[in-house]
Amino acid sequence: MLAGKRILLTVAGGIAAYKCHDLIRRLRERGAAVRCILTEGGAQFVTALSLQALSEDKVYGDIFSLTDESEMGHIQLSREADLLVVAPATADILAKMAGGLASDLATTVLLATDKPVMVAPAMNVRMWEHAATQANIAMLEARGVIRIGPDEGDMACGEYGMGRMAEPEAIVEAIEDFFGGANRPLAGRRALVTSGPTREPIDPVRYIANHSSGKQGHAIAAALAGLGAETRLVTGPVTLADPAGVEVIHVETARDMLAACEAALPADMAVCAAAVADWRVAEAADEKLKKNGGGPPSLEMIENPDILKSLAGAGNLRPALVVGFAAETENVVANAKKKRKAKGCDWILANDVSRATGTFGGDANTIHLIGAGGSKGGVEDWPRMTKEEVAGRLAERIAEHFGGGS
Numbered sequence: 462m463l464a465g466k467r468i469l470l471t472v473a474g475g476i477a478a479y480k481c482h483d484l485i486r487r488l489r490e491r492g493a494a495v496r497c498i499l500t501e502g503g504a505q506f507v508t509a510l511s512l513q514a515l516s517e518d519k520v521y522g523d524i525f526s527l528t529d530e531s532e533m534g535h536i537q538l539s540r541e542a543d544l545l546v547v548a549p550a551t552a553d554i555l556a557k558m559a560g561g562l563a564s565d566l567a568t569t570v571l572l573a574t575d576k577p578v579m580v581a582p583a584m585n586v587r588m589w590e591h592a593a594t595q596a597n598i599a600m601l602e603a604r605g606v607i608r609i610g611p612d613e614g615d616m617a618c619g620e621y622g623m624g625r626m627a628e629p630e631a632i633v634e635a636i637e638d639f640f641g642g643a644n645r646p647l648a649g650r651r652a653l654v655t656s657g658p659t660r661e662p663i664d665p666v667r668y669i670a671n672h673s674s675g676k677q678g679h680a681i682a683a684a685l686a687g688l689g690a691e692t693r694l695v696t697g698p699v700t701l702a703d704p705a706g707v708e709v710i711h712v713e714t715a716r717d718m719l720a721a722c723e724a725a726l727p728a729d730m731a732v733c734a735a736a737v738a739d740w741r742v743a744e745a746a747d748e749k750l751k752k753n754g755g756g757p758p759s760l761e762m763i764e765n766p767d768i769l770k771s772l773a774g775a776g777n778l779r780p781a782l783v784v785g786f787a788a789e790t791e792n793v794v795a796n797a798k799k800k801r802k803a804k805g806c807d808w809i810l811a812n813d814v815s816r817a818t819g820t821f822g823g824d825a826n827t828i829h830l831i832g833a834g835g836s837k838g839g840v841e842d843w844p845r846m847t848k849e850e851v852a853g854r855l856a857e858r859i860a861e862h863f864g865g866g867s
């Protein structure tokens with residue numbers, strides 16, 4: 462089940478660290494390669510020698526080791542893994558992860574990684590229930606970190622409650638689910654998503670942009686990755702964090718966005734959620750435009766490339782499923798149907814962005830899905846949902862389309 466999967470296991474300093482021996486053994490039995498990082502605290506509970514014997518690999522621990530860095534830099538450590546697992550994840554390491562600290566090898570790797578991360582918290586019940594720990598874990602989960610446990614039960618410290626590390630068997634199950642279990646129907650498929658606004662320069666200090674927050678596109682990329690798709694997100698400037706487990710390419714202009722999308726092909730599916738500027742200034746000035754008493758400048762505008770249309774017309778590189786959005790303020794469904802034809806895409810998600818709906822920049826969206834079948838002349842009306850819910854539903858519909866949805 463886990464054959465060929467590479468797991469980077471961080472063992473932090475908690476009494477539950479002894480369970481990681483069993484965890485490593487079970488992972489190896491299923492064909493996974495396990496490489497360990499042992500924190501200073503972890504080394505108070507288990508030895509590097511035992512982890513090395515069980516994993517049959519070198520155990521890492523020292524960020525300042527010149528030999529380790531020359532053989533296998535700390536960035537390389539996470540690059541060579543498919544999944545990072547922290548077990549036990551103590552209150553301390555969770556706080557450091559949430560705060561973005563890089564104070565030792567384990568936290569540096571966890572901060573530097575763009576790979577999915579799973580944590581198995583283990584601590585005293587009061588530490589687990591403390592508002593600080595709860596805020597930290599909520600923040601980590603919002604960033605896409607997968608949590609397994611903790612369980613309720615007797616604790617090594619004599620108390621009873623939540624905080625026992627999940628049993629190795631349950632952690633292995635969660636890891637198996639993560640890699641191609643029933644919840645990952647898009648495993649093996651490649652997805653391309655565009656998100657956010659674009660920024661079109663007028664001169665070195667001024668630009669034309671729009672109010673797109675990128676929330677919808679980012680949520681779609683996270684949802685597709687969550688269903689197992691290898692996902693690339695090409696985004697204009699936004700203030701959102703990069704979704705975990707997604708390769709993110711940051712661009713500014715529509716032309717950069719198109720180039721990044723073309724470079725990301727081939728893909729099985731493309732979802733264009735970016736609010737691309739339709740026009741740009743024909744000749745952006747190299748120097749800052751000055752007032753100079755001559756009155757306001759007149760800007761000559763020219764049309765930007767249409768990324769959705771280009772992807773839909775990409776010949777033999779065309780993704781099998783091309784999905785666009787139609788931001789409309791009137792005749793929403795009728796205009797969206799026209800837009801689907803004009804762009805040559807398969808599905809279009811029509812949404813009303815008139816000011817009263819608060820869709821643009823807001824947290825919710827009301828969607829009409831056009832082109833995916835449905836009883837009302839190929840239109841599916843979705844209730845008003847959060848952008849995360851829209852993303853989840855779209856990802857499920859895409860998975861069904863590819864024959865693997867629930």
Ligand code: CTP
Nearest residue numbers: 733734735737765766767768769785786787788
């Ligand atoms: N789109 C794109 N590249 C552009 C313009 C739009 O990829 N240069 C994509 C958007 O990501 C969206 C779809 O096309 O998926 C429709 O965008 P929308 O703003 O609704 O439509 P426009 O093409 O801009 O048409 P209009 O402004 O006339 O409604």
